[in-house]
Amino acid sequence: MSRHIGPMVFGLALGVxxxxxxxxxxxxxxxxxxxSILESSKTILARPDIPFKVxxxxxxxxxxxxxxxxxxxxxxxxxxxxIPIGPDGNKIGAFLxxxxxxxHRSKDxxxxxxxxxxxxxxxxxxxxxxxxLLDPSRDWPGDTINPDGTVRTPIWNxxxxxxxxxxxxxxxxxMMDRYGTTILACAKExxxxxxxxxxxxxxxxxxxxDLMGRHFPQGEYSIYMxxxxxxxxxxxxxxxxxxxxxxxxxxESSPFGYIYARQINQSWHLPFNCLKIRxxxxxxxxEGPEVLGAEGPEALKRLPMIMxxxxxxxxxxxxxxxxxxxxxxxxxxxxxxxxxxxxQATARRLKMTPQETDDLVRHYKNYTRELSGEGVxxxxxxxxxxxxxxRDHSPQIYQExxxxxxxxxxxxxxxxxxxxxxxxxxxxxxxxxxxxGLAPAVAQLWYDAIMGGYYR
Numbered sequence: 001m002s003r004h005i006g007p008m009v010f011g012l013a014l015g016v017x018x019x020x021x022x023x024x025x026x027x028x029x030x031x032x033x034x035x036s037i038l039e040s041s042k043t044i045l046a047r048p049d050i051p052f053k054v055x056x057x058x059x060x061x062x063x064x065x066x067x068x069x070x071x072x073x074x075x076x077x078x079x080x081x082x083i084p085i086g087p088d089g090n091k092i093g094a095f096l097x098x099x100x101x102x103x104h105r106s107k108d109x110x111x112x113x114x115x116x117x118x119x120x121x122x123x124x125x126x127x128x129x130x131x132x133l134l135d136p137s138r139d140w141p142g143d144t145i146n147p148d149g150t151v152r153t154p155i156w157n158x159x160x161x162x163x164x165x166x167x168x169x170x171x172x173x174x175m176m177d178r179y180g181t182t183i184l185a186c187a188k189e190x191x192x193x194x195x196x197x198x199x200x201x202x203x204x205x206x207x208x209x210d211l212m213g214r215h216f217p218q219g220e221y222s223i224y225m226x227x228x229x230x231x232x233x234x235x236x237x238x239x240x241x242x243x244x245x246x247x248x249x250x251x252e253s254s255p256f257g258y259i260y261a262r263q264i265n266q267s268w269h270l271p272f273n274c275l276k277i278r279x280x281x282x283x284x285x286x287e288g289p290e291v292l293g294a295e296g297p298e299a300l301k302r303l304p305m306i307m308x309x310x311x312x313x314x315x316x317x318x319x320x321x322x323x324x325x326x327x328x329x330x331x332x333x334x335x336x337x338x339x340x341x342x343x344q345a346t347a348r349r350l351k352m353t354p355q356e357t358d359d360l361v362r363h364y365k366n367y368t369r370e371l372s373g374e375g376v377x378x379x380x381x382x383x384x385x386x387x388x389x390x391r392d393h394s395p396q397i398y399q400e401x402x403x404x405x406x407x408x409x410x411x412x413x414x415x416x417x418x419x420x421x422x423x424x425x426x427x428x429x430x431x432x433x434x435x436x437g438l439a440p441a442v443a444q445l446w447y448d449a450i451m452g453g454y455y456r
Contacts, residue, residue, distance in 0.1 A: 026452025028383055028416040029445070037422050037441040038433055044117055044440035051078045052115040058133065061206055064346050066195065068203040069157050071131035071138075072211055073104045075115040075122040082119040086222055086246075087453045093216040093223045094249070095208075095238075096124040097231030099426075100332070101278055102322050103130040105138060107228065109428050110439055117440075118447050123215050127234075128203045129154025129196070130323040139321035144183075144277050151185045151277045152325055156196045156203075166191040170274065178266055180281040185325075187273040197273045198345035200327055201367055208238050212245075222246040224450060226253070229425065230332050233257045233368070237331070239380055240371045247455040248382035249446040251438070252393055252425050254332060255384070257368030259405045261334035264392050268335030272342035278324035280314035286391055287313075290424050293389030331367045339364040370409055381414040381455045382406075385442055387423035395419060414454075418445065 032040075057072045077083055083091045094114050098106035103126040114120040132140045133155050144152045151169060153162040165188075172182040187193035216223045223245045227235030232253035239245045254260040261267040287310050291299045299306065313319060330338040343364035347357035370379045384402070386393040398417050406415045420438050422431065428439035449455065 026448055026454065028418050028449065028454070030418075032418060032420045032441060032445070034388075034421040037420060037438060040441040040444050041434050041436065044113075044444055045436070047117050049116050050082055050119050052076060052112075052119075053078055054112075057211075058131075059210070061203065061210055063203045063206045064199040065350060066199055066203075067157055068128055068200075068207070069131075069133055069155070070128065070203070070207045070210075071104060071126040071133070072207075073108065073111065073124045074215060075111045075120075075124070077115065077119050077121070083121050084119050084451070086450050087456055088222055088246070090222040090244070091220060092120050092450060093212075093221040094120045094122045095212060095216070095223050095225050095235075095245075096122060097225075097227035097235050098124070098126070099228045100230035100326050100328065101282065101324050103127070103132075103138065106322070109436065110226075110443070113436065113439055113443050118443060121215070121221070123211050125208065125211055127328065128200045128207065129156040129327065131155065132323070133158040137321075140323060143320055144279065144324045151183070152323070153185060153193065153275070154196070154323075154325065154327065156200065160192055162193045162196075166193040167275075169277075172270060172274075174269070175266065178264070179285065182270075183277040183279060184270065184274040185277055186271065187275070189273070194273050194345070195349055197275065197327060198342040198349070201331065201339070201342065201364060202346070204234060205238070205241065205367075208234075209242060212238075212242055216244065218244040222455075224249045224446065224455070226250065226446075228252060228427075229254055230326070230328055233260060233332050234328070236370075236379075236382075237367050240377045243377065245380060246450075247380040248384075249449070250383055251385035251442045252387055252390060252427050253384060254392075255402060255406070256370060257331050257334040259369075259402060260332065262405065263397050263401050264333075266333060268329040268333035268338060270329075270335075270338065272330055272335070272338040272345070276326045276329060278326065280310055282324075283313050283319075284310045286425055289391040290389045334368045336365045336368060339367065370413075372410055378411055379409060379413040383416050383418060383445070383449055383454070385418045385420060385427075385438075385445065387425060387427050387438060388419070388421055389424050391425060393425075416454075 052075055054075050059070055061068050086092050096107045104124040107124045111122040111124045114122050132138045150164040167185040167187050170184045170186050187197050225235040226249045233256055236256050340361045343361040347360050423438035427437055429437045
């Protein structure tokens with residue numbers, strides 16, 4: 001059974017090869033066994049460390065006539081000569097996007113692995129509004145919902161904080177099967193909050209362009225995009241908009257929004273101005289499938305214990321210091337009506353003409369899918385990795401939904417699916433004998449794919 005769109009590929013055991021060998025024979029493995037993961041993890045973690053430097057960048061961009069404060073971390077070898085050169089003659093740059101609850105700190109362990117063991121230059125970007133700019137630790141204070149009923153809100157501009165009079169807290173039960181009761185902060189029309197909720201997609205795109213343009217200049221670097229979970233659709237979206245993005249290095253990465261909505265049979269139908277506030281329910285919706293996958297239905301007999309563990313995890317300071325709010329669902333879950341409404345709101349504020357408004361609506365709606373047509377850069381090659389115990393990335397879904405939808409693109413892209421025989425959605429989470437979870441084996445796969453010419 002092929003898991004590759006385009007030319008047929010066959011499995012190859014994961015290992016370390018010379019560049020010559022890789023160029024001659026490398027194809028994605030049909031799967032990566034737990035034994036191979038263990039071996040690769042030991043090998044990679046035992047490698048000598050490459051000295052590298054890390055710095056945070058806080059920068060301001062002006063988009064849709066608003067100022068946005070953005071954040072990212074940059075990791076690069078102290079000796080630039082240690083950055084590997086790919087088969088195309090360019091340096092290797094990795095651009096990372098975190099998942100739906102975090103900020104750039106969520107991918108710190110993966111970024112350090114790529115820089116410290118493989119020599120990649122890495123940029124890890126935070127979504128607009130997610131970084132706590134009022135403290136150098138970046139730790140968010142308190143909880144997502146305060147005792148007085150107010151909630152945590154994004155910091156899109158540190159000089160224009162969102163105040164509690166700009167929103168109403170709403171409980172939504174329309175997606176109970178997946179999320180339980182959804183807590184929303186719905187921005188009042190005409191407020192700063194409302195305008196930011198309408199404009200952030202453009203800020204996201206422009207921040208990505210800015211970072212990659214400065215750190216990975218065309219002609220010097222080839223960029224390999226990784227978006228974990230919610231970051232996936234944004235990584236996919238950027239691939240056709242920046243010329244030197246070579247492709248996707250995926251692991252537990254949601255695909256384009258319109259594919260992911262089919263993958264989980266759920267689209268986003270709520271208003272664009274409603275921000276989801278995360279609660280213990282967002283831990284429970286992953287804890288359940290992971291326990292089921294590890295132990296089977298018998299785990300339900302321990303449901304009180306499992307729920308106590310969920311509440312304990314939520315109460316830990318290590319969890320609540322993360323942002324734990326989410327504006328990105330319209331792109332993640334193909335909420336094209338919400339995206340159209342946000343574009344129209346931005347157009348009204350900017351007093352755009354009807355034609356300019358239509359163009360902006362089209363631009364927003366295209367964030368959920370691949371671009372097509374004359375003069376459009378084709379979607380580049382991608383590798384999609386999945387963990388053994390994953391809520392939304394099951395083998396059946398990939399075989400029946402995800403891969404066929406990529407194959408239906410015009411032209412069909414080169415996309416391979418690689419299932420790993422261990423791990424959970426948070427793929428760098430430690431487990432017995434795997435101190436960094438799947439991450440070392442995943443990084444080895446990415447390195448082999450790049451050096452083996454998969455993305456050429």
